[in-house]
Amino acid sequence: MGTSVTSKIFVLLCVFLHCEPSLQTEKHSLYYIYTALSKPVELPGIHQFTAMGLLDDREIDYYNSQGQEKIPKQPWMEKKMDKDYWVKGTQSRKSKEQWFNVNVDILMKRMGHNNSDVHVLQWRHGCEIEKQGSEVKFSKGTDEYSYDGENFLLFDDKESQWIAPVDAAVPTKRKWDNVAILNQYTKGYLEKECVDWLDKFRNYGEQELRTYSAPEVHVFAKRSTKDKTKLKLTCFATGFYPKDVTFLIRRYRSSLAEDDIESSGVRPNHDGTYQWKKSVEIPENEKAEYDCYVSHTTLNKPITIKWDGICPDCGGSMVIGIAIGATIVATAAAAVFLYLYMTKKLICYKNNAENGIPKIENLLSGQNGVKTEAI
Template sequence: MGTSVVTKSFVVLSVFLLCGISPSLETEKHSLYYIYTALSKPVDLPGIYQFTAMGLLDDREIDYYNSKEQRKIPKQHWMKEKMQEDYWEKGTQSRKSKEQWFNVNVEILIKRMGHNGSDLHVLQWRHGCEIEKLGDEVKFSKGIDEYSYDGKNFLSFDDESSQWVAPDPAALPTKRKWDNVPILNQYTKGYLEKECVDWLNKFRDYGDEKLKNGSSPDVHVFARRCTSDKTKLKLTCLATGFYPKDVTLLIRKYRTSLPENEVESSGVRPNHDGTYQLKKSVEIKEDEKAEYDCFVAHRTLKEPVITKWDGKWSDCGGSLSIGISIGIVVGIVLGFVAAVVCYYLYKKYKNGEYYNMIKYSGQTVFNIFF
């Protein structure tokens, strides 16, 4: 009996180690990214501006700027409370400078590519860093500094070699120019590995309890007769209200997970309050009496949540509770808007001779054109 227990314990420990999971301490991953998007001309679509910029801490928006209001504003109440007015004023000037920089570079690329200036083109920049935290130890994981043009990779920074990489031949002139400015590459590497990490840690210290400790998922299982085959039901597992967004959700039959290729997934979607939701569904026979449940694991949970289906179902027009319905509707709307915007930008979619450096609220802005 004792040998059996020891064997089981060894197997469990081995699985944890093979999966890269510490039984006592879980490695946390955190990120800070800034995304800048510039269009070659205005677009008559609600909420779409010629230039936008936003900061994302662990995929949660913390600040925002657009070419209409031209103000860098906080998107989290703790950012507004903790950051001084001077931070937002200097940040606004930095974003205005970047807006002008992007406007110039979009024109440069349109000419370099031989594109029609009357068509819509998009230039986007994403830069930031990721860290891993184990207990009190914080380790730099990776930095990203990359540009895309019309939805395709254009130019990126290799942090290890401190060189620019040009996957697009049209980016080679920019790569040669920027690689010949050592101070630019030194700054970029230093920002990704040190300054960005410092800001990430500072913002997390400032953040609210939900950001620091996360938010546990609410789990619901329900079934509806919404299929073309009237003898079948659609069984759905919904996990909502969790943060951060990394989550494991499985639909199980007799405690055995169903293959993912048999399961329909919504993908992780944002809720209106900064948390996330994930919905998975599978078709089952209406008269099936099998035991189904929903298995959800999240870092805020000491152990997985297992919610059994009670065997009840409703017609497709049946209502859910208000809380769940609102969460689903908001998630679908946000997901749909994001999908439409991304698709539109994708379908419709750096030569200067000098550079300078400007200090804004501790952030160096390089004005070196493509």
Template sequence: MGLLDDRQIDYYNSKDQRKIPKQNWIKEKMQEDYWEKGTQSRKSKEQWFNWRHGCEVEQDGDEVKFSKGISEYGFDGEDLMFFDIKESQWVATVDAALPTKRKWDNVPILNQYTKGYLEKECLDWLNKFREYADEDLRNSSLPDVHLFGKKTSDDRSKMKLTCMATGFFPKDVQLTIMKNQKHLPDDEIESTGVRPNHDGSYQMRKSVEIKEEEKAEYDCSVQHRNLRQPILIKGGELCPFRGGGVSEWQQWKSV
């Protein structure tokens, strides 16, 4: 399969024996010969070891820099060998891979090609795909943010306040719960971490317990690269333990 920022964009398997798009934008942008060449390439590699290659970039403002190149092989459930891009040579992780390592390292042009592909051609594809996907991601993958509270089952004098962001992509997100306009430290917050949704987007929840006698204003802030400005949901002063036995408080905002 092909992945862009952890989202599957295409796949190939031995049953269909075709390279198949998984996102509308790549299906629309790439010509038929791209899929034909990709099909032939993956069909030939089907007879090889298990194989993975790719590249990563770092973004500093508007500048994008090469960060990491990956070209590695496995066999029968074990790592076999990988390409050391700094040394421009293959590294065998098991003895069985040593003959292949020596054979490939004895063809300098092959290692030069592998290094050049990872640092240049792979980077070109990555930037092209990111450009094609950007508009699609901005339009369809903004966070939907909810703030809600419920009395805890083991101690009815406490309430768990939860902030949830869902439906966002890529998965990098900053979700903060604030008490009286100050960020709560991580050791006071319970977090699920970033988790995948069924549609390829992501979600994250953070929660904090509130005591019955406490009076404070709690807010939820979410920052994501597809947002022009952070989403702020103001919870105000929460008093879920009063007012005719009301046991739950909830507020939400869809973007």
């Protein structure tokens, strides 16, 4: 009764004081990713050079060295962006393809590598924002290179200078830091132009991008393959969008330490939603109460699913395997990442500023369209 009275008083106060409902902060991102291989790979869907744009982790445009045309990957991108945008975008991608081909060779020689193995140069470039109502606030800018899966060069947005994580990148850092206008443009793009593009794209694709989806949550257990006296308890959340989610395994409603948990991380489903799996090993005979806790922007209150204490098939596979198998995204980008993973060349991403911006193209490109500021 006391709680009910307090709630009514709060509502009445809000009426008299004209309380405004709190606006939820949305997080959004725009990234461009370029990947170049040192030589062709005889695998279906794998190209020597690829480029893609990702808005909130959804692919919005794509280019590869075989088709040599920048194309829309979302219906609203094709509808909203005029023909000139795609023509200029194709020209820009071709220029960057030449730049990457030259610089992969430069890095191979600097590293003392020959052409017997496949080497990878990537560039990831973009921004993240926080949006509350109509207010858009810059949150983070990223401009980074990787070579063979290792960080090679990073841009420090606050200090407007490049960071060399490895000795081999020091010559490039010195060279690029000496081009003051390049660093000024990079900072300006990350903090302003990228944010403008992001907001514009979000407005163009608002109806589709705002199709939020609530998570489905499952919990199950099977016998551990590492220790036969233990069970592997798994929580699985799937079908949610956007990707920001609070996901916990709890014991007596207290969160377990993340160091004790095996996590898949947030992964994409084939339909544009996301999934996340977490597992923990527990004693088979333990009688403790475990549950899965999920909080998401689509939910009025968090989901809590208790484990029933049953291990129905400790030696068999679960339906969860089917769900995870369905996450393979049928794009060339996924094929590139899968190949690099299988060859143990895990990579950071890298991108370039959006196409069609004359001042950056004039700065970084010669008359033949190849960037003059080589690595």
